[in-house]
Structures are given as structure tokens and as C-alpha cells.
Amino acid sequence: MTTSAVYPGTFDPFTRGHEDIVRRASRIFDRVVVAIAANPHKTPAFQLTERVELARGSLADVRNVEVVGYSGLTVEFARSRDISVILRGLRAVSDFEFEFQLANMGRHLQADIETVFMVPTEKFTFISSTLVREIASLGGDVASFVHPSVESALKRRYAR
Numbered sequence: 001m002t003t004s005a006v007y008p009g010t011f012d013p014f015t016r017g018h019e020d021i022v023r024r025a026s027r028i029f030d031r032v033v034v035a036i037a038a039n040p041h042k043t044p045a046f047q048l049t050e051r052v053e054l055a056r057g058s059l060a061d062v063r064n065v066e067v068v069g070y071s072g073l074t075v076e077f078a079r080s081r082d083i084s085v086i087l088r089g090l091r092a093v094s095d096f097e098f099e100f101q102l103a104n105m106g107r108h109l110q111a112d113i114e115t116v117f118m119v120p121t122e123k124f125t126f127i128s129s130t131l132v133r134e135i136a137s138l139g140g141d142v143a144s145f146v147h148p149s150v151e152s153a154l155k156r157r158y159a160r
Contacts, residue, residue: 002030002031003029003030003031003084003085004029004030004031004032004033004081004082004083004084004085005025005028005029005031005032005033005083005084005085005086005087005116006032006033006034006035006074006077006078006081006083006085006086006087007021007022007025007032007033007034007035007087007088007089008035008036008037008070008074008077008086009034009035009036009037010036010037010039010042010044010051010129011034011036011051011054011055011129012042012044012045012046012051012129012133013045013046013051013054013129013132013133013146013150013153013154014051014054014055014058014129014146014147014150015124015127015128015129015132015145015146015150016124016127016144016145016146016147017089017091017120017124017125017127017128018034018055018058018089019058019059019147020120020121020124021087021089021118021120022034022059022062022065023059023062024118024121025087025118026062026064026065029064029085029087030064031064031065031066032062032064032065032066032087033065033066033067033068033081033083034055034059034065034066034067034068035068035069035070035074035077036048036051036052036055036067036068036069036070037069037070037071037074038069038070038071039071040071045133045154045157046153046157048069049069050153051069052067052068052069054147054149054150054153055067057147057149057150058146058147058149058150073109074086074106075106075109075110075113076110078110078113079110079113083113084112084113084114085113085114085115085116086103086106086113086114086115086116087115087116087118088102088103088115088116088117088118089117089118089119089120090117090118090119091119091120091124091125091126091127091128092125099115099117102115103115103117127145131145132145132146132154133154136154136155136157136158137158139158142154
């Protein structure tokens with residue numbers, strides 16, 4: 001029996017914290033699908049296709065990871081791919097309340113899909129996509145927060 005997990009998010013951009021969660025999850029689950037949400041309610045810095053390519057580049061060396069874009073409900077995406085686990089990252093206690101609500105709603109919508117929480121390695125707990133975008137937009141150095149290909153994309157995006 002193989003167990004697959006989906007790690008959903010906007011990933012705008014994909015950070016070292018996200019990468020850490022996926023790499024560690026790839027040692028636990030047989031297959032990890034990084035599902036990048038189109039999320040029409042947000043205005044991302046990068047288009048969906050760009051976010052998918054940046055995440056793929058960051059994870060190219062991990063054999064049991066797939067990166068795809070999607071729209072709609074995460075539980076529906078998981079069901080359509082025969083995935084039984086939704087993986088969520090928790091950086092701080094402040095993340096827990098929202099993630100707890102998502103997990104309970106997901107369970108209500110699709111009772112046979114479990115949510116598993118993972119905490120990033122301590123050195124990545126302060127990194128968020130929002131902060132990375134802000135630092136990059138102000139010309140700051142984000143090299144330690146993102147993969148080199150993501151850093152290059154951020155530099156191009158925020159070139160003055």
C-alpha cells in the first residue's frame with residue numbers, strides 16, 4: 001500500500017521553508033504532490049505557471065515529488081488523485097487556528113482524507129512568502145530564504 005500526501009498552497013514564492021517541509025515529507029510518504037493553487041482571490045506576484053516551474057526547480061532532485069497547479073477545493077483535488085493525506089505546515093502558534101479550521105472543514109467535506117501538520121526546521125520558521133516578496137521588492141537579499149532560481153525570478157520581477 002502506498003500513501004500519498006498533497007501539500008497545497010499558493011507558494012508565491014516557494015521558499016526554503018516550503019522546500020524543507022516537502023523534502024522531509026518525501027521521506028515519510030511514498031509520493032508527495034505539491035499542489036499550487038490558482039487562488040483567484042489573491043493577486044500573486046507570479047502567475048500560476050511560474051510558481052509551478054519555480055517549485056519544480058527547487059525540488060528537481062527529489063524523486064517522489066510532483067508539482068502541479070490546480071484550482072478548486074483541495075479535498076476534491078486530493079480525491080481526484082487518490083490522495084489520502086493533506087499536508088500543512090505550521091510555522092508558529094499563530095498559524096494553528098486557521099489551519100485547524102481548514103482541517104476540520106476538510107474533514108467535514110471529505111471524511112476519509114486526513115490532515116497532517118508538519119513544523120519546518122527551526123531555522124526556517126520565520127520565513128514566509130509575504131516577507132520574502134516584501135524584502136525582494138525593496139531590493140533586499142533573499143538568497144538564504146529561497147532557491148537560487150526563485151531568487152533570480154524575484155530579482156527580475158522587482159527590477160527597478
